[in-house]
Every structure is written in C-alpha cells, then in structure tokens.
Amino acid sequence: MKLIYKPLCGLFAVAAVAVVIFSVSRISWGREGAPVFNISATPINRDARLGTSFAPIVKKVAPSVVNIYSTRFIKERPIMNPLLNDPFFRQFFGDQVPPESDEHQRTRKEQSLGSGVIVSPDGYILTANHVVADADEVKVSIADSKKEYTAKIIGKDRATDIAVLKIQANNLPAVTLADSDQLEVGDIVLALGNPFGVGQTVTSGIVSALGRSGLGFNGYEDFIQTDAAINPGNSGGALVDVEGRLVGINTAIISRSGGNQGIGFAVPINMARNVLERLASGGVVMRGYLGIIPQDIDADLAKQFDLPDQNGALVGDVLPDAPAAKAGLKSGDVIVAINDKLIEDAHTLQLTVSQISPGTSVAVKIIRDGLNKTVNVTLAELPGGDSSVGDQDNSDSDTGVADALDGVTVADLEPEVRDQLRVPASVNGALVTDVSSDSNSAEAGLQPNDLIVEINRQPVASADDAVRLCKAARGEHILVKIWRRNGSFAGTRYLSVDNTKRAK
DSSP: OOOOEEEEOSOOOOOOOOOOOOOOBOOOOOOOOOOOOEEOOOOOOTTSOOOSOOHHHHHHHGGGEEEEEEEEEEEEOOOOOGGGGSHHHHHHHGGGSOOOSGGGOEEEEEEEEEEEEEOSTTSEEEEEHHHHTTOSEEEEEETTOOOEEEOEEEEEETTTTEEEEEOSOSSOOOOEEOOGGGOOTTOEEEEEEOGGGSOOEEEEEEEEEEEEOOSSSOSSOOEEEEOSOOOTTOTTOEEEOTTSEEEEEEEEEOOSSSSOOSOEEEEEHHHHHHHHHHHHHHSOBOOEEOOEEEEOOOHHHHHHTTOSSSOSEEEEEEOTTSHHHHHTOOTTOEEEEETTEEOOSHHHHHHHHHTSOTTOEEEEEEEETTEEEEEEEEOEEOSSSSOOOOOOOOOOOOOOOOOTTTSEEEEEOOHHHHHHHTOOTTOOOEEEEEEOTTSHHHHHTOOTTOEEEEETTEEOOSHHHHHHHHHHOOSSEEEEEEEEEETTEEEEEEEEEESSOOOO
C-alpha cells in the first residue's frame, strides 16, 4: 500500500490523559436490614484552645475500633522430587510415582490482620477491601473484649477499597460519622487501629492535604492525607476528628521502608458511607454513567474556549448512544457543575457522577461557545465492571520524511489502515504517521497513529485539509482535536497548541 505523506506545520501542547469515566462495581451478596447510623455534620470548633490530652476522645472512640483476622485456605500439592516427572526416570519407577490428584493436595492457611470500625449498634463494620478481599473466613474481635465473632462479608467495593462486614450482635458501641467535606487542611486527627498486631494503638497528626488522587491505589481516589502514623495492620481502622467522629477509613501509606514515614491516606467517610449504604441495602454498588471522555483545562485551553478560569471539565468526546449524547452534550462543552456541585476538573466530575445512582436525572451546567447552558441528563449504569485502559497500541507503519515544519508527517486514512487501527466509519481525519522525537509536537504528546479530526474547530477529512488549515492558522495557539486508540479504548481529545514556539 502506497501512502502519500505531507508535512504538517509546527504545533502542539501537552494533551491531558483521558479515560472513559464512571464505571460500575457489582457485588452480589445477601440482603440485610438497613443499618442506622449516628451522623453529626457540624464542623469542629476551630477556635477552641488545644487541650492537654486526647484521652477523652480515645475513650469515646476506642470501643468502636475492632481487630479483623482474615483467613484464606490455599490448596497445594506436596513438593516432589522433580526427577520423578522426568520420563526417563518414570520408566523405572512407573506406578510408584504418586499421581497428581486432589487426594494428594494439602491445605495451607494464609492469615492477615487488619482493623475495622463499628458504624451501627446492630453490627455493621466498615473496613478496607484489601483486608478481606480474598478471605474465606473473617473473624472480628472487639477491643477490651475476649469474645470473637465470625463476620459475614456483606459486600466489597474494590474501586474505593471499602468493604462492609456484619456480625451478629446488638447494642454495640457505634462510632459517630462526621461530614468529611467539612475537613480543612491543618485539622487535628487521630488514627486508631492494630498496627503490626501489637494491639490497639492511637496516633495523632493533622490533615496534611485533601482530595489526593492519581496515586494508583484505587479506581476512585479522593484521599485524606495525614501525618498521623499509619502502619500495616492499621488498614480499615478509624481516622477521627477532635470530637471523636469518624472522618475516614485508613487505607494506604507511601513509604520506602514499609513503615510509617508521615504520608498516610484515608478514604473520606462521605465516600465510604455512600458505598456502605448501597451495600447494606442490597449488596450492590451501582455508579452513574455519563458517557464522555473528559479532560482538565489548562491556561491555553481556557483561552481557546474563552473561559473565565480553568475550572470545569472539558468534554473531549461523547460516546455514541450514551446518556450524554442522548441529552445533547457535545464535544467542546465545558461542564462546570452537576446539580449545583461545582466541578473543578475531570477528576471531580468522575467522583461526583460515580456517587449518583443510575436512573437519576441530573442538571449539568455547561459553557458552550462562551454561553452558559443547563442540560438535563438521566444517568445510566455502565455494565461490565471497572473500565481498564491498556497500553498504547502503536502499530508499525511506513513513514514519510519529516521536514522543518515541526517534524510531523500526515497521510490520508486508507481503508486498510482504518481497519488496522479499528477507526469507526463515523470518524475521519488525517493520520499522523511520524513525529520527530526532538520536535515541538513530540514534546506536546502527539503520537504516530493519532488521527487529526479538527484544527481550530474546522473539520479535517484528509491530509490536504490538515496542511491547508495548519498553514491558515493564526495566533499564538491552535486548537487541535485528535482521535486516538489506547488499547481497547478509543476516543477524541483536545490539544492546545503553542504556535509561537519554534522547533528545536
């Protein structure tokens, strides 16, 4: 196949990583009666003088924090001399070699330790999912009590690392739940749990940061960061404020040594409570699905779209037949609020929609062509569990000669290449066949096999269109829309291009 290559003029700034958002986690467990929580949403009194002891708080909270012992039963065959599997030796020993059957398997116990928090008097317990994820048996012991309970796993949500347990007991010392949205950086917090199995331990610190994400621990991250010491065994334990109210479930640390180094993370109780209520009421966590590919807004994109600031999530693409498409949302819209909740970026949008039940109609406030507009969208549920994005599929292709116009080479999208890249029939554009490694475009993130579909909001149907629109572009920045396949996922996104920067 012969392709005609044409040089493309110098462009391109960094593209935000885009993902299909709003996955759904499904868990099938037995239905239980809905628990009753004690909730206090009043902010703490930040004008109060610091006391000389946290003992009153600890006495209030400690009875609600439990130890969790999970056991996994692993079947394995006994280790045999590898020579017995060699055909040469088997001809001498024959049937004396024991067959590999279930009769010769033995069971090994694998045990782990964690913590949990009693959240209702009738035995509901919050913990971290990874504490009980693969457990065949879960035991719970309550502080200051020698009695041990067998716990039932009501549900597990891997996306938030939250699990809900239930023990058969009444009149338990349930913790009071706070409103974690009221937390501020600098607030004092205490962490309670059973680190390294030494017994219930309390550590103190402050809220070091809020809204931590992008750490790769969970699918949905909105962590409270604290310097209160958190160690192995603290997972699933309580993070409480100075009034003894639960503000988070301890879940992870960043450490070079494996122990505490002052960077610990907790799932905010508002997120954990959302999961808890859904699991406890029916054993299912369903998350809203909007059906867009969002991206953050940098200063260049804000200027290109004539936005007042960089708040909001830019709609890079709208998936066909998704709720957003049915409601009329378009690529290039900027989502600034969902049901009056302000959207700061793509991550905030993901979290907000994920905590709304499918079937709910939401008011989506957008900026389109500089004008404010509200679109009502009925959220759906995304089947198939958590979304995953594979490695970039950079198929080999023939390359043309790059020139001094920033080292980008484009070609018409031939049918064979369309099939190879699995480009939908509805998508047209100019195929990027080569990007010089020392070019401005390479620095910006443009890649071979990207498809340029728009330049300055003008459609690109061929390599000729791309070159023509590029040469005609004026101004310091150029707005470029590309289509990219990333493993099994594909969609469009925007690039804001610095048109003043010369190639190296």
